[in-house]
Amino acid sequence: MHKVYTRVERIAGNVVTVRASDVSYRELAQIETRYGTSLAQVIRIEGGRVDLQVFAGGRGISTDAKVRFLRHTMQVPFSEALLGRVFNGSGAPRDRGPSIHENLIPIGGPSVNPARRIIPRRMVRTGIPMIDVFNTLVESQKLPIFSVAGEPYNPLLARIALQAEVDVILLGGMGLKHDDYLFFRDTLEAQGALSRSVMFIHTAADPTVECLLVPDITLAVAEQFALQGKRVLVLLTDMTNFADALKEIAITMEQIPSNRGYPGDLYSQLAARYEKAVDFDTAGSITILAVTTMPGDDVTHPVPDNTGYITEGQFYLRNGRIEPFGSLSRLKQLVNNRTREDHRTIMNTMVQLYAAYRETLEKQSMGFRMSAWDHKLLKYGGRFEHEMMDLSVNIPLEKALDLGWEILADCFDPEETGIPTKLITKFWPKTHAAVASHATPRPVEAAAS
Amino acid sequence: MSENIGKIVGVNGNLITVEFEKPVIQNEVAYAVTGELRLKSEVIRIRGRYAELQVFEDTTGLKEGDQVIFTGELLAAELGPGLLTQVFDGLQNPLPLLAEKSGFFLQRGVYLDSLPRERAWTFTPRAKKGDRRTAGETLGTVPEGIFEHRIMVPFGWRGVWTVEDIVPTGDYKVTDVIAKLKHEEGEIREARLMQRWPVKIPIRAYAERLAPTEPLTTKIRIIDTFFPVARGGTYCIPGPFGAGKTVLQQLTSRYADVDIVIVAACGERAGEVVETLREFPELTDPRTGKSLMERTLIICNTSSMPVAAREASVYTAVTIAEYYRQMGLNVLLLADSTSRWAQALREMSGRLEEIPGEEAFPAYLESVIAAFYERGGVVKLKDGSTGSVTIGGTVSPAGGNFEEPVTQSTLKVVGAFHGLSRERSDQRRYPAIHPLDSWSKYRGVVNAEQVADAKRILRLGNDVAQMMKVVGEEGTSIEDFVVYLKAEFLDDVYLQQDAFHEVDAATPAERQQYVFERIHTVLKTPMKFEDKDGARRFFQRLTQTARDWNRAAWGSDEFKSLEERIENMRTEVADYA
Ligand SMILES: Nc1ncnc2c1ncn2[C@@H]1O[C@H](COP(=O)(O)OP(=O)(O)OP(=O)(O)O)[C@@H](O)[C@H]1O
Numbered sequence A: 001m002h003k004v005y006t007r008v009e010r011i012a013g014n015v016v017t018v019r020a021s022d023v024s025y026r027e028l029a030q031i032e033t034r035y036g037t038s039l040a041q042v043i044r045i046e047g048g049r050v051d052l053q054v055f056a057g058g059r060g061i062s063t064d065a066k067v068r069f070l071r072h073t074m075q076v077p078f079s080e081a082l083l084g085r086v087f088n089g090s091g092a093p094r095d096r097g098p099s100i101h102e103n104l105i106p107i108g109g110p111s112v113n114p115a116r117r118i119i120p121r122r123m124v125r126t127g128i129p130m131i132d133v134f135n136t137l138v139e140s141q142k143l144p145i146f147s148v149a150g151e152p153y154n155p156l157l158a159r160i161a162l163q164a165e166v167d168v169i170l171l172g173g174m175g176l177k178h179d180d181y182l183f184f185r186d187t188l189e190a191q192g193a194l195s196r197s198v199m200f201i202h203t204a205a206d207p208t209v210e211c212l213l214v215p216d217i218t219l220a221v222a223e224q225f226a227l228q229g230k231r232v233l234v235l236l237t238d239m240t241n242f243a244d245a246l247k248e249i250a251i252t253m254e255q256i257p258s259n260r261g262y263p264g265d266l267y268s269q270l271a272a273r274y275e276k277a278v279d280f281d282t283a284g285s286i287t288i289l290a291v292t293t294m295p296g297d298d299v300t301h302p303v304p305d306n307t308g309y310i311t312e313g314q315f316y317l318r319n320g321r322i323e324p325f326g327s328l329s330r331l332k333q334l335v336n337n338r339t340r341e342d343h344r345t346i347m348n349t350m351v352q353l354y355a356a357y358r359e360t361l362e363k364q365s366m367g368f369r370m371s372a373w374d375h376k377l378l379k380y381g382g383r384f385e386h387e388m389m390d391l392s393v394n395i396p397l398e399k400a401l402d403l404g405w406e407i408l409a410d411c412f413d414p415e416e417t418g419i420p421t422k423l424i425t426k427f428w429p430k431t432h433a434a435v436a437s438h439a440t441p442r443p444v445e446a447a448a449s
Numbered sequence B: 001m002s003e004n005i006g007k008i009v010g011v012n013g014n015l016i017t018v019e020f021e022k023p024v025i026q027n028e029v030a031y032a033v034t035g036e037l038r039l040k041s042e043v044i045r046i047r048g049r050y051a052e053l054q055v056f057e058d059t060t061g062l063k064e065g066d067q068v069i070f071t072g073e074l075l076a077a078e079l080g081p082g083l084l085t086q087v088f089d090g091l092q093n094p095l096p097l098l099a100e101k102s103g104f105f106l107q108r109g110v111y112l113d114s115l116p117r118e119r120a121w122t123f124t125p126r127a128k129k130g131d132r133r134t135a136g137e138t139l140g141t142v143p144e145g146i147f148e149h150r151i152m153v154p155f156g157w158r159g160v161w162t163v164e165d166i167v168p169t170g171d172y173k174v175t176d177v178i179a180k181l182k183h184e185e186g187e188i189r190e191a192r193l194m195q196r197w198p199v200k201i202p203i204r205a206y207a208e209r210l211a212p213t214e215p216l217t218t219k220i221r222i223i224d225t226f227f228p229v230a231r232g233g234t235y236c237i238p239g240p241f242g243a244g245k246t247v248l249q250q251l252t253s254r255y256a257d258v259d260i261v262i263v264a265a266c267g268e269r270a271g272e273v274v275e276t277l278r279e280f281p282e283l284t285d286p287r288t289g290k291s292l293m294e295r296t297l298i299i300c301n302t303s304s305m306p307v308a309a310r311e312a313s314v315y316t317a318v319t320i321a322e323y324y325r326q327m328g329l330n331v332l333l334l335a336d337s338t339s340r341w342a343q344a345l346r347e348m349s350g351r352l353e354e355i356p357g358e359e360a361f362p363a364y365l366e367s368v369i370a371a372f373y374e375r376g377g378v379v380k381l382k383d384g385s386t387g388s389v390t391i392g393g394t395v396s397p398a399g400g401n402f403e404e405p406v407t408q409s410t411l412k413v414v415g416a417f418h419g420l421s422r423e424r425s426d427q428r429r430y431p432a433i434h435p436l437d438s439w440s441k442y443r444g445v446v447n448a449e450q451v452a453d454a455k456r457i458l459r460l461g462n463d464v465a466q467m468m469k470v471v472g473e474e475g476t477s478i479e480d481f482v483v484y485l486k487a488e489f490l491d492d493v494y495l496q497q498d499a500f501h502e503v504d505a506a507t508p509a510e511r512q513q514y515v516f517e518r519i520h521t522v523l524k525t526p527m528k529f530e531d532k533d534g535a536r537r538f539f540q541r542l543t544q545t546a547r548d549w550n551r552a553a554w555g556s557d558e559f560k561s562l563e564e565r566i567e568n569m570r571t572e573v574a575d576y577a
């Protein structure tokens, strides 16, 4: 039977130390607290002493608390019955449904063999030009939304989730406000998507340690669905809360911090989760969309910084818009060569010109005279912001590309755009032909073909 | 000798503390036993009766009292025919075979032979009975893909050896004995097709080290023309996330003018390795007409794979690079990212509770980095031929700030610095190598004086741009404004290069010399314009034409006519006064 220990030697924060033998690393234990029984996990073994991280926190634990080791690591049930349900960070029901015990699977499992991954090839359409045209989302991508608190990142997450064609939606909430949890639940329900969703929710009111478990539980379930051939979308909000929970434990364990109090393994910890995004060669896929709030709107803060080094790009949400600068989809080139031949050119040209517009704005604010070129840029920047960047715009990729040409032709002569002459010939709107005739004579295309 | 077994007394992440009785060796390999599994580990510190080991696997399930078997061997790589085209993890396990054995996921405690044991290679002796040989000298050769793979006297054999016996031409497996050699002092040893070498020790079985002088062309213009790399040289690419380090390395791994490319994906994304390993077999190497994979070898320990094996992965990679160098080949090692390896050192140092240096990196970080880059170089082999290992490492500085310890330690030892800038990547000016901050100590493929001219114009152009921010365009003279436009032109049509365009992605040295000469002429031409708007319009047209020129096939009719057009445009505005 399970042996029970009652010698608690140390209680600090959420970590308790007991004298115990025959305990294995990462094993689970049950510990009795004044408020009931909590799960705890072994996080260090040292000369007969065992450190346990208590899921419900250290509060209310007495020095003679009973600790019972369970002989297994953290597990989560997996079955179709999860769909439509809501759980907390330790996997207990949060809705009024029954608890599920069948088919337990370990969490935080090994990583996928790179030899069994394939190059992702499927675009995820969102109807948002700043994503579809400029930073195309790709199935199996891992991508966070970088944002300051107060931006509409959760509505954006929900909107992408509902518009994407996926089989299963998993929501992992960390330090979520209760209102936000209700928003997700109600939105999914209203759109009829709840029955293909599972939620693992840790709210700001719940114990910190449970926050740490949310990504692992969510991704373990995602992995099982993906192995069944399902296309899974995982939403993780907010990963900064997860990182802060890591920091809290590290400090309790007296680890030497590397940067602003965060532990030196922050990169590896985040990567272990984000790298669960995958396209299997003979099964389904996992796409991860996360939220990383940036303390003080500072991308060099350790959490967004480490995240950026791990994920395959990021959407930079600011003033309710996805910024063209700082936003990036690293997988876009895997799909945007097969959408439409002008896709890449529109993407590059419009952003380069928008960068020039920003410079002009700066000059204008300094009170400098605006040249003819500056006036063109000002007109362009205005249209770009209104008709492309605004998050209320909801049009398919092809329409957005057409709109791009329309805006360019309305504001510039063809050669001012730097677009290859071949594409100008094919795509420059004919209504602007008069302007276009200023262009240099057509190059020797005949010779090339 | 009976087994040397210790027992676990502590587990802290991937660090275990082991109590031992018989002697143990610093950096020896040991296996922690849990149930059926044996987890590979390395001794990293010894204190009294206790040894501390880093485990190259997830330590879940390890207990106090579990056995640890010490092997007495240092962490070593298998060297022999059959390395090329393979994809290994950081401990040199072939990943495709691991997948056959364990399926989708990497199961811990599974270790496979690096070199195929069953495959036979046609060995041709290049030595005969009575010949005298020393470590690193050739005993025979086997064809390995496009190369003549030399089978050498094992690098660790000291002194002079006489061939006692050598097998005739025929098919042999890597473990077959192909020669017996006798030492001056009488000892007889057997040489096989394969040998093992401890990865943390440089291979020194050569005649002498030479200075790196030959340019290594990458076909990336800003590198080859402005910040060149030399064969046997070292360089680093620091840059904030998303600035283009990996894309640069992927381009280099495709186009670099070397015999062999070793890609060490160290603690970065698995997806990036997948691109290489899925695409290279389909791509043709223009130098050989064979698949690019034939000259490539991938070592990958991606970010979610065990952290301790990151360090092993870069050493395994550089050891294999040195091995092929011993065959008189030019090898390029691309490590992405060295910061992840430094972070692995930091994690371990933290667990060992060593006194931390800056940003909690260990105090020995700098010497470890220096020793690693020192393994690059050109060597003259004992038979007079030369071979080289070129090392290019990316650095991922926290917050994109180059003042941090890993970037700074690296800059002290490398021969070229390709600093990527967030500003340039935001503006989509790829490759985002900063043209004013970067430097190289090596010789390039293009006329050095012309390059110096071009750099001067870039600097002047930048000065004008800064000044215009203060005094506006109206406060700038037209002469200065034209300098600014020339610098922008050079940037747009030469420094920037479209990585995804089939022609523009790779510019061979010959084309660089040719095109740069023309661009230089444009830069040096005094020009006269009515006004600034006229000047701007001219340069916009010129830029577009020159970009079309970059996209035209070398020597095609289109190439020639665009060149002519550029020349006409130039003479139109030339001010011969
Ligand atoms: N030369 C280039 N041409 C076109 N696009 C590029 C180029 N270099 C980078 N990019 C774009 O930038 C993205 C990020 O580049 P890359 O993955 O090389 O960054 P990185 O510096 O390696 O970042 P990290 O440190 O996070 O790994 C690419 O996916 C691509 O979209």
Ligand SMILES: [Mg+2]
Residues within 6 Å of the ligand: B245, B246, B247, B268, B336
């Ligand atoms: Mg990279």
